[in-house]
Amino acid sequence: MKGISFLSAPTLKNWHLLLPAILSVLILLPALQNGFTYWDDHLYVSENADIRNLSSIPGFFSDYLMGNYHPLVPLTYTLEYAIWGLSPWGYILVNILLHGLNVYLVGLLAWKLSKKVSVAVFTALAFGLHPLHVESVIWISERKDVLHTAFLLGALHFWWAWIQSPNAKNYIATLILFLFACFAKGQSVVFPLLAILLGGWAVQKVKLKFKLIIPYIPLFIISLLFGIIAIFAQQAEGAVRTQHTFRFPDNILAASWGFLFYLWKCFIPWRLSAFYPYPPIDKAYPAYFWAMPPLVMIVGFVIFRIRKIYPELVWGLLFYAFAIFPVIQLLPVGRALTADRYFYVPSIGLFFGLFYFLEKHIVINKKLLHQGLLIIILGWSVFTFNRIHVWKNTESLFRDVLKSFPTESVALNNIATMHAMRKEYDQALIYYEKTIAVNPHHIESVYNIGVVYDETSRFESSAAYFNRVFRMDSNYKDVRYKLALAYNKQGNALKNEGKGSEALGWYSRSIEILPTFAEAWSNKGNQLFFNGDYPAAIASFQEALRLKPDFAEAWSNWGSIYGMTSKFDSAEYCFRKAIDINPEYAPAYFNLGYALLSQGKRGDAIIQFRKSHQLGHAQALQQLTQMGEKP
Numbered sequence: 001m002k003g004i005s006f007l008s009a010p011t012l013k014n015w016h017l018l019l020p021a022i023l024s025v026l027i028l029l030p031a032l033q034n035g036f037t038y039w040d041d042h043l044y045v046s047e048n049a050d051i052r053n054l055s056s057i058p059g060f061f062s063d064y065l066m067g068n069y070h071p072l073v074p075l076t077y078t079l080e081y082a083i084w085g086l087s088p089w090g091y092i093l094v095n096i097l098l099h100g101l102n103v104y105l106v107g108l109l110a111w112k113l114s115k116k117v118s119v120a121v122f123t124a125l126a127f128g129l130h131p132l133h134v135e136s137v138i139w140i141s142e143r144k145d146v147l148h149t150a151f152l153l154g155a156l157h158f159w160w161a162w163i164q165s166p167n168a169k170n171y172i173a174t175l176i177l178f179l180f181a182c183f184a185k186g187q188s189v190v191f192p193l194l195a196i197l198l199g200g201w202a203v204q205k206v207k208l209k210f211k212l213i214i215p216y217i218p219l220f221i222i223s224l225l226f227g228i229i230a231i232f233a234q235q236a237e238g239a240v241r242t243q244h245t246f247r248f249p250d251n252i253l254a255a256s257w258g259f260l261f262y263l264w265k266c267f268i269p270w271r272l273s274a275f276y277p278y279p280p281i282d283k284a285y286p287a288y289f290w291a292m293p294p295l296v297m298i299v300g301f302v303i304f305r306i307r308k309i310y311p312e313l314v315w316g317l318l319f320y321a322f323a324i325f326p327v328i329q330l331l332p333v334g335r336a337l338t339a340d341r342y343f344y345v346p347s348i349g350l351f352f353g354l355f356y357f358l359e360k361h362i363v364i365n366k367k368l369l370h371q372g373l374l375i376i377i378l379g380w381s382v383f384t385f386n387r388i389h390v391w392k393n394t395e396s397l398f399r400d401v402l403k404s405f406p407t408e409s410v411a412l413n414n415i416a417t418m419h420a421m422r423k424e425y426d427q428a429l430i431y432y433e434k435t436i437a438v439n440p441h442h443i444e445s446v447y448n449i450g451v452v453y454d455e456t457s458r459f460e461s462s463a464a465y466f467n468r469v470f471r472m473d474s475n476y477k478d479v480r481y482k483l484a485l486a487y488n489k490q491g492n493a494l495k496n497e498g499k500g501s502e503a504l505g506w507y508s509r510s511i512e513i514l515p516t517f518a519e520a521w522s523n524k525g526n527q528l529f530f531n532g533d534y535p536a537a538i539a540s541f542q543e544a545l546r547l548k549p550d551f552a553e554a555w556s557n558w559g560s561i562y563g564m565t566s567k568f569d570s571a572e573y574c575f576r577k578a579i580d581i582n583p584e585y586a587p588a589y590f591n592l593g594y595a596l597l598s599q600g601k602r603g604d605a606i607i608q609f610r611k612s613h614q615l616g617h618a619q620a621l622q623q624l625t626q627m628g629e630k631p
Helices: 002-008 014-033 041-046 054-060 072-084 088-114 117-129 131-138 140-164 168-184 186-206 216-237 248-267 287-305 311-327 346-361 366-390 394-404 409-421 425-438 443-455 459-472 479-496 500-513 518-530 534-547 552-564 568-581 586-598 602-614 618-626
Strands: 336-338
Touching: 014 088, 014 117, 014 131, 014 366, 041 072, 041 088, 041 140, 054 072, 072 088, 072 140, 072 168, 088 117, 088 131, 088 140, 088 346, 117 346, 117 366, 131 140, 131 248, 131 366, 140 168, 140 186, 168 186, 168 216, 186 216, 186 311, 248 287, 248 311, 248 336, 248 346, 287 311, 311 346, 346 366, 366 394, 394 409, 409 425, 409 443, 425 443, 443 459, 443 479, 459 479, 479 500, 479 518, 500 518, 518 534, 518 552, 534 552, 552 568, 552 586, 568 586, 586 602, 586 618, 602 618
Parallel strands: none
Antiparallel strands: none
16 A cells, blocks of 8 residues: 555645545535434424524524524524525535535644644544544534534634734634634533643643633633523423432443443444433443443543653543533433534544554554554444445434334334324334333323324324323423313214214313313304203303404304394304304305394395305205205
8 A cells, every 4th residue: 555655744735634525525425315304303404494584593593492502503504495495415415515624624733733644634534434423414403513613623723823823813713713613512612621732732742832821711701601501501491301310420420431432432333323322210320330430530540640651642532531521411411321423523632642642652664554544444434334324314213223222212202203204103103102111201202192193083092192191291392282182172073973962071171171272162162052051052152252252163153042042133243253254164154144034134145145155065055946046
């Protein structure tokens, strides 16, 4: 492999870093055939009405989205929607191109810090081709990762320039890019710590006297501000875990596991998953988790002991530790214990420190070393290429999760939802039932079963599951309305079967759950009317109209009671009121015709019967025929 000799070149040329960037883009391009996944993509893009309207842009800066404050992310989606609409390849392409830019910037930073072409190229290649980064790039919803990293790397480059040549231009550029990074993802708050590392590197390696404190103060102020915003955003979404089983000692176990998890996956990227779950709420952490804190302490002790012997390795590990700290679940956030995407920025320090260490301290033939590293990285790229297809669609993504975690409720629920969206309701029910079998507390699946039964007109079963959700959390989504609606629909079904007395009970249940449900009041009144209980029926219609004054059907039904009691002028008023509200409501015209006919207004009645017939009322034609009139 003679071609590898350029890595020992004393100077950097543009193509040295463009090559890793271009190779990374090419490896990922097959992802353009992927589609949206039902894993936040629908909330960020495919079903997000806000990105379809430029007037929504100010709201991006004042509101949270999916438990995050990252206004630049929906802003980019909005601009893209204006160009290619809801074509998923466009959003994936932008992610890939941003990743290519990041690969170049990573290599350039490695070059500036080491002045070694080999370190720059291998750092860029490893960053660009590592399979743990597929999630950050290919997942449309993870735009925030590649976007904030571009700004973060830009800020690091300007900070490095300012360290060597302190001037307002470089410092202001650093602040602006850091702000942009924070507007793209909250994880950017680690920048001040990374800036300190660059300053320390400059003091040790470039021999600069960089000991100023004041320039760091604005960085930490910005970091603190966005850190607070990020916590509030997560709390607003209910993403911060507060279950009593996850107390502070448990968080130490989770954080220690997370810190070592990415180190392990970095070198052996096997059994990757879109979701790595916490242990079930009612179970303790696995026993081996208790070995994690001591192992982290050992790593820390080793770092301390070798800080003067191998400073580049220590620097890289510190970069990794600082960058990974916000996402190792010391403050438990979300439903995942770890995530591939969290490794995106921390990997930069890890790769740089490792390759610089090898370049400096491995005394074997450098060409053999470079060839071995290239083989390893190209091996990673094979895993990366295969991982792309996992993200092809919702089904492939979550079936892959089930390979590693066969009882994972998030995956089971999402596969069920995919079947439900395709109206494959029997399959959907199978997976929803599997979900609640492994996790009876999975309220989303219980709710979704209720939705499926509602869609398939099994209203009694639908009501049973919505009632179960209601008992679990009466404020969950719109469950109170869904439950009341299911009761109301079951009442209608029983009424159509001629079971009026049973229907009345279901309407009453609906009103009990949701007293403001005007439709249930109207249906109850209608059934009372058929039962001959006119006073009670009138009271129900009055309540329905108090709640919903523009309820045409209730006005028409109330008019029918007046008609049955020969109060035709009052009936006429009610029917005309219904027509004013809904000029297309055929029964009101038909009933108005009867009221007019009963008052001797034959001509006006014929007009109303004809209008009712034109709107499709079945009995209107019969009435006109009996009167000897043409339709």
